[in-house]
Amino acid sequence: MRRAVYRSSTEEGRALLERAPVVHLATTDEDGRPILRAVHGVVEGELLAFHAAPAGEKTRGLGRPAVIAAHEVVAEIPSWFFDAERACPATTYYVSAQAHGVLEEITDAATKARVLETMMAKYQPEGRHAPIRHDDPRYARSVRGLLVAGVRLDDVVCKAKLGQNRRLEERRRVVVELWRRGGAGDARAVETLVRRFPELRPPFLRREGLHLTSLLDAHELDEVAPLLDDAYWLAGVPRERSLEAFAASPAVVAARDERTGELVAVARATSDGKVAWIYDVVVRHDRRRSGAGTAVTRLLLDHPAVRGALHVRLTTRDAETFYRRLGFRELSEAPRHAWRSIEMIRPGGVDGARG
Numbered sequence: 265m266r267r268a269v270y271r272s273s274t275e276e277g278r279a280l281l282e283r284a285p286v287v288h289l290a291t292t293d294e295d296g297r298p299i300l301r302a303v304h305g306v307v308e309g310e311l312l313a314f315h316a317a318p319a320g321e322k323t324r325g326l327g328r329p330a331v332i333a334a335h336e337v338v339a340e341i342p343s344w345f346f347d348a349e350r351a352c353p354a355t356t357y358y359v360s361a362q363a364h365g366v367l368e369e370i371t372d373a374a375t376k377a378r379v380l381e382t383m384m385a386k387y388q389p390e391g392r393h394a395p396i397r398h399d400d401p402r403y404a405r406s407v408r409g410l411l412v413a414g415v416r417l418d419d420v421v422c423k424a425k426l427g428q429n430r431r432l433e434e435r436r437r438v439v440v441e442l443w444r445r446g447g448a449g450d451a452r453a454v455e456t457l458v459r460r461f462p463e464l465r466p467p468f469l470r471r472e473g474l475h476l477t478s479l480l481d482a483h484e485l486d487e488v489a490p491l492l493d494d495a496y497w498l499a500g501v502p503r504e505r506s507l508e509a510f511a512a513s514p515a516v517v518a519a520r521d522e523r524t525g526e527l528v529a530v531a532r533a534t535s536d537g538k539v540a541w542i543y544d545v546v547v548r549h550d551r552r553r554s555g556a557g558t559a560v561t562r563l564l565l566d567h568p569a570v571r572g573a574l575h576v577r578l579t580t581r582d583a584e585t586f587y588r589r590l591g592f593r594e595l596s597e598a599p600r601h602a603w604r605s606i607e608m609i610r611p612g613g614v615d616g617a618r619g
């Protein structure tokens with residue numbers, strides 16, 4: 265790698281190769297002609313493995329040097345983040361990984377079956393099939409007949425090109441500009457950058473003892489469950505359903521204790537761009553009345569998926585005062601919605617929150 269500043273750990277490289285839905289395999293055939301293929305790869309032990317038809321082109325690369333690569337784009341960074349005229353600063357932030365080695369065939373039937381079973385777990389996580397074993401009569405022939413091959417993960421290089429070459433104030437500006445631009449994936453990119461480089465955390469993601477976030481990954485959803493446990497509006501809703509709603513919402517925000525990292529508040533919203541609906545604003549019992557609810561709701565209102573909405577709506581049973589302070593009004597008080605209802609409404613954007 266030309267610039268050491270972009271070098272990342274082998275572990276990150278392996279993890280990227282493991283989760284990538286598709287990896288690219290490059291090798292050569294017996295005449296030295298290049299072979300480049302997209303394959304469904306899985307990590308099995310020390311091998312990045314895939315399967316193929318034994319008569320296919322990939323067979324011709326067996327025993328030859330090969331590279332398997334994957335990459336994830338974090339954000340497209342436009343030139344105008346840095347310069348009003350020159351196109352040159354335009355760049356892409358990404359993480360990439362490459363495993364260099366030799367393309368090896370796996371011939372041991374039990375190992376082949378394990379690779380295939382790992383593939384099923386990755387690409388058909390719902391299961392609903394009998395486990396693949398080489399000695400199971402339902403699978404024995406297929407396991408024998410398939411080519412299973414891979415490259416050892418002894419030499420993995422990972423590159424995280426995330427603006428480390430820039431000055432600190434420029435990198436901070438990128439975070440703010442990404443949030444402001446608010447395109448698909450920009451909120452996630454902000455979070456990726458801030459988690460990796462804490463010095464880039466912008467003021468709007470910080471509040472007295474709290475770190476605010478606009479992203480909860482699937483593995484973090486379990487932490488949300490205890491907060492939702494006593495939410496009256498979720499009574500009777502299965503826990504998985506409530507958590508799926510978080511996973512499916514275009515805007516999810518949360519607050520973590522700056523010191524312990526514990527999740528202390530969450531909120532989410534759906535939006536079609538015109539009307540946004542806020543749901544599940546909850547602060548952990550012991551942290552109520554100290555501003556966490558206000559902080560996550562303000563961030564939610566400023567979330568790229570919500571801030572452009574003409575109306576932001578919600579229903580509440582007893583937190584009316586809380587929402588009024590954030591600029592919400594009852595529907596009956598809003599000129600175009602003068603029917604009797606306890607639903608509340610407020611104009612979109614953060615400025616209304618100061619009303």
Ligand SMILES: CC(C)(COP(=O)(O)OP(=O)(O)OC[C@H]1O[C@@H](n2cnc3c(N)ncnc32)[C@H](O)[C@@H]1OP(=O)(O)O)[C@@H](O)C(=O)NCCC(=O)NCCS
Pocket residue numbers: 495544545546547548551552553554555556557558559579580581582583584585586587589
């Ligand atoms: C409602 C809730 C999200 C507020 O969060 P919070 O962090 O406690 O609120 P903040 O500290 O930011 O509140 C600031 C102000 O909002 C108002 N407020 C807070 N909680 C309130 C409540 N339950 N009812 C009415 N007003 C409330 C108060 O005016 C408060 O100011 P004060 O402490 O000076 O009196 C939190 O109490 C909670 O999780 N409640 C249970 C779940 C819930 O009802 N969520 C709302 C569903 S619609």
